[in-house]
Amino acid sequence: MIVFCKRPLCSWLIGSAICLLLTFAPGCDQSPPPRFHANLVQMDNPDNNVSPKHQQQIADILLAMYGTPDDPFVLPETGLDLQKIKVAAGPVKGYTQGLFRLHCVHCHGISGDGMGPTALFLKPYPRDYREGWFKFKSTPSKMPPTHDDLVRTLQEGISGTAMPSFKLLSQSEIEALVEYVEYLSMRGQTELELINQYKLADAFDPDKEDFPTTREFLVNTVLLGPNGPATLWKETASQVTAVPQPPSDFRTAASVEAGRQVFYNKGGCVKCHGPTALGDGQMVWDMWNESIHKLDQKVADSSEPAKLADLTAALRVDALPPRESEPRNLRQGIYRGGRQPYELFYRLYNGIFPSQMPGIGSTPGMTTDDIWHLVDFILDLPYQPGSQYHSDEHMKAPPRELL
Amino acid sequence: MGKFWSILFLCVTFFGVGTFMFGAATGVWLPENVGSETAYSIDHLFKFILVLTGIVFIGTEVTLFYFLWRYDGKTNQQPAKFSHGSHTLEICWTIVPAATLLFIAIYQLNTWAAAKMRTPMANGYDMAPTVEVTGRQFEWRLRYPGDDGILGTKDDLFDVNDLHVPVGEEVLVSLKSMDVLHGFYLPNLRVKQDAVPGMKIPVWFRPMKEGEYDIPCSQLCGWGHYKMTGRLVVESRAAYEKYLADLKVRQNSVVPPWAAQQAAESIPAQGTPEQTASAESGATSAGTSSNNTTSSLANTNR
Numbered sequence: 098m099i100v101f102c103k104r105p106l107c108s109w110l111i112g113s114a115i116c117l118l119l120t121f122a123p124g125c126d127q128s129p130p131p132r133f134h135a136n137l138v139q140m141d142n143p144d145n146n147v148s149p150k151h152q153q154q155i156a157d158i159l160l161a162m163y164g165t166p167d168d169p170f171v172l173p174e175t176g177l178d179l180q181k182i183k184v185a186a187g188p189v190k191g192y193t194q195g196l197f198r199l200h201c202v203h204c205h206g207i208s209g210d211g212m213g214p215t216a217l218f219l220k221p222y223p224r225d226y227r228e229g230w231f232k233f234k235s236t237p238s239k240m241p242p243t244h245d246d247l248v249r250t251l252q253e254g255i256s257g258t259a260m261p262s263f264k265l266l267s268q269s270e271i272e273a274l275v276e277y278v279e280y281l282s283m284r285g286q287t288e289l290e291l292i293n294q295y296k297l298a299d300a301f302d303p304d305k306e307d308f309p310t311t312r313e314f315l316v317n318t319v320l321l322g323p324n325g326p327a328t329l330w331k332e333t334a335s336q337v338t339a340v341p342q343p344p345s346d347f348r349t350a351a352s353v354e355a356g357r358q359v360f361y362n363k364g365g366c367v368k369c370h371g372p373t374a375l376g377d378g379q380m381v382w383d384m385w386n387e388s389i390h391k392l393d394q395k396v397a398d399s400s401e402p403a404k405l406a407d408l409t410a411a412l413r414v415d416a417l418p419p420r421e422s423e424p425r426n427l428r429q430g431i432y433r434g435g436r437q438p439y440e441l442f443y444r445l446y447n448g449i450f451p452s453q454m455p456g457i458g459s460t461p462g463m464t465t466d467d468i469w470h471l472v473d474f475i476l477d478l479p480y481q482p483g484s485q486y487h488s489d490e491h492m493k494a495p496p497r498e499l500l
Numbered sequence: 501m502g503k504f505w506s507i508l509f510l511c512v513t514f515f516g517v518g519t520f521m522f523g524a525a526t527g528v529w530l531p532e533n534v535g536s537e538t539a540y541s542i543d544h545l546f547k548f549i550l551v552l553t554g555i556v557f558i559g560t561e562v563t564l565f566y567f568l569w570r571y572d573g574k575t576n577q578q579p580a581k582f583s584h585g586s587h588t589l590e591i592c593w594t595i596v597p598a599a600t601l602l603f604i605a606i607y608q609l610n611t612w613a614a615a616k617m618r619t620p621m622a623n624g625y626d627m628a629p630t631v632e633v634t635g636r637q638f639e640w641r642l643r644y645p646g647d648d649g650i651l652g653t654k655d656d657l658f659d660v661n662d663l664h665v666p667v668g669e670e671v672l673v674s675l676k677s678m679d680v681l682h683g684f685y686l687p688n689l690r691v692k693q694d695a696v697p698g699m700k701i702p703v704w705f706r707p708m709k710e711g712e713y714d715i716p717c718s719q720l721c722g723w724g725h726y727k728m729t730g731r732l733v734v735e736s737r738a739a740y741e742k743y744l745a746d747l748k749v750r751q752n753s754v755v756p757p758w759a760a761q762q763a764a765e766s767i768p769a770q771g772t773p774e775q776t777a778s779a780e781s782g783a784t785s786a787g788t789s790s791n792n793t794t795s796s797l798a799n800t801n802r
Contacts, residue, residue, distance in 0.1 A: 203723070215723065235756060245758050254639060254660060261639045261724065262660040265731055343754050436658060438754045469754075480654050 131166045133159070133208045136227055136288050137415040142388055143395075145292050154308045155291045162315065163284045166207050174316050175283055175327050178276055184269075185277035196270055197277050204259065209281030211385075212417055219259045222417055225385050226278060227285025229329065230451040233434035235337045235443050238450040241282065243333045247275040249435070257431040279330065286326035290319050338446055338458075340439045343469040347438075356474025359467050364457055366471075369424035374478055376426035384451040386419035388412075422452040430479030441472045503575070506568030513561040517554070531687040534713070534734070536706035539690040541611045549604065615691075620670045620704045629674040629702070631663065635682030635695040638724030640715055644744060657747045661730040666740040667710050673703040683718030686732060694719050707734040 102108060135156055140147045147155070164170035169186045171177045189195035198207075204223040206213040211225035224231065233250060234242035242250075251271050254262030263271060295303050300318055308314075320327040346352045360366045360374070371377040382390040392409045396402050413419075425433070434440050434449075445468050448456030457463050457471075478484060523529055530546070533539050570576070620627045632643040632651050639661050646655030651674065665671045675684050677695035685692045689705045715730035735743070 235758075243758075256641070259637065261637075264661050265729070337756075337758070340754065340756055340759060347754070348752075437751055439756050442754075477654065 131207045181273040181276040182280050184273040226282040229282045229286045232449045255433050283326040341465045344466040352470050352473040353477045356470035359471045374427040376424040380421040381453045383422040389419045428484035510565040534709040535689040538614045542690040627672050630671045632674040634676045636678040638728040640730040664733045664743045666737045667734050670706050675701040680721050681719045682721045685718035688713040710734050
């Protein structure tokens with residue numbers, strides 16, 4: 098025992114004082130408040146090449162239009178509910194405040210860029226909201242999902258991925274989180290639209306001028322333009338794909354057989370999903386990684402590969418290692434977008450744009466009956482003998498004598 | 501200084517016993533037990549062992565206190581006595597604990613067997629599983645056998661985190677894991693079983709009281725382990741059947757839920773409130789009847 102003076106009590110007091118001092122000396126320093134990250138892959142992309150001055154202006158504009166993670170703000174033209182966003186935003190307080198950081202941020206990142214701390218270890222990667230592309234929805238190709246689509250995703254989770262089900266959260270908590278996802282998505286899309294305006298050089302001359310900060314430009318040109326985020330999100334409700342009545346022989350063996358014919362012939366599914374539907378056909382890149390893949394191709398084709406390679410290396414720092422889109426193994430009985438027949442209908446009719454799964458809704462010669470037959474085939478596949486599902490064999494023990 | 505340490509050690513006894521007395525007085529105790537005989541006998545064993553170890557605890561702590569107090573270096577000036585040990589004493593303090601442990605081991609055999617070894621039977625055969633629970637990071641995925649009562653067939657029903665069981669009946673869970681170790685823990689039924697990847701483990705219980713209870717995960721499974729909780733709903737047989745029927749309708753749904761709503765909302769509000777009401781109810785019944793037609797088609801054409 099350390100002895101500071103002869104009397105034990107003295108030693109105790111001095112020892113305790115030193116311990117307390119060491120405990121509190123580092124201080125109660127709190128980390129600085131989190132900030133949104135810029136989309137550097139698009140800003141520094143040689144196709145766009147936004148100048149540093151304008152990059153800073155974009156950041157300032159976004160700060161004014163959307164606020165910070167702790168203190169969000171939305172313009173009324175976005176159609177978002179700021180009260181709900183405030184419940185989801187900000188630091189965590191118990192289980193009622195800061196819901197996004199409580200449940201979502203470690204995968205989806207503070208900016209909703211799908212690059213949270215756990216993202217690197219997940220396959221598939223968490224969703225990057227910034228393009229406004231979501232996979233499992235009821236609207237066509239590049240349209241954003243509806244509010245109900247996002248609520249469904251939160252409630253059911255996405256089976257086969259790291260996205261859990263939040264069914265046990267209350268309805269108001271789910272609404273707040275969905276609103277925040279839409280907020281992050283619109284913010285990301287606004288950033289991209291500003292970069293687009295920079296490239297177009299229509300509303301202003303980027304070589305000589307700064308970004309206009311008038312309401313006219315920001316609201317009417319950027320937010321409410323033909324491809325503006327507010328326009329797109331407002332239109333989703335009216336663009337929901339109508340689900341027609343299934344044919345009368347739906348859910349019969351004949352329907353499954355008809356679906357098999359569609360799968361192997363006019364559906365064109367074998368190319369990616371493979372001849373045995375194991376997902377071992379061709380792979381393509383997914384659209385979130387399109388920029389990096391295109392740059393890689395440019396590097397391969399260019400006369401100065403080394404110089405461009407440096408640039409793509411710099412871009413890759415702000416992105417997760419790009420992966421290809423893997424076609425689904427249809428024999429596992431895992432339906433990421435949901436196993437209800439109408440959900441499968443949506444996937445087939447509209448396709449999954451960011452994964453480059455084509456929709457067969459508009460294929461010439463394809464009827465909606467064909468698509469329903471295909472749905473039947475897909476629902477039946479995991480139960481076919483070749484799909485290796487074993488029923489509960491060990492639970493059906495032979496009868497034994499009663500003691 | 502020496503006596504101070506002996507008092508400090510005595511405080512451990514007081515605080516240890518005091519905590520349990522405080523718990524008993526304020527009702528801070530085990531979770532509500534809604535299980536059957538096995539669950540109650542687990543509680544009984546817990547209390548028995550608590551009392552037994554409590555007695556031993558108090559005995560050893562008081563003895564320790566006594567020796568610290570009596571032979572404190574400052575006040576006790578007698579020289580130390582050296583002994584060659586006492587054979588009798590050593591035999592005593594080996595045999596008595598060994599006998600106690602042996603007693604406990606035999607005393608609990610029946611409860612362990614009832615909870616873990618005697619799989620439930622129905623009509624002379626092994627009971628078929630009521631539900632297959634698959635632990636996954638970080639949720640409980642459920643699979644009910646559907647109308648044919650056999651797991652693994654086309655009519656199986658799927659859900660997440662929301663386990664419904666009928667009250668008063670034996671429930672057999674077939675426990676699996678999709679990725680890593682999880683712990684299927686029903687605190688209110690005194691059931692705890694690790695879900696081991698690659699194994700199908702039977703877990704059985706009989707809930708005796710309706711209500712909603714937790715299914716926390718009791719085996720560290722990753723970053724989300726702390727919030728991996730499902731919900732166990734114990735309800736009457738009729739409500740349970742209704743839940744499964746609703747699940748079946750939802751799972752076979754060819755009409756998205758918002759489309760049914762839209763059909764109801766798209767009738768413009770015209771004329772008298774009576775007319776509007778009848779128009780709306782007409783639209784709704786049209787919506788649901790088309791739903792019924794589809795699902796009845798689905799049933800008959802299986």
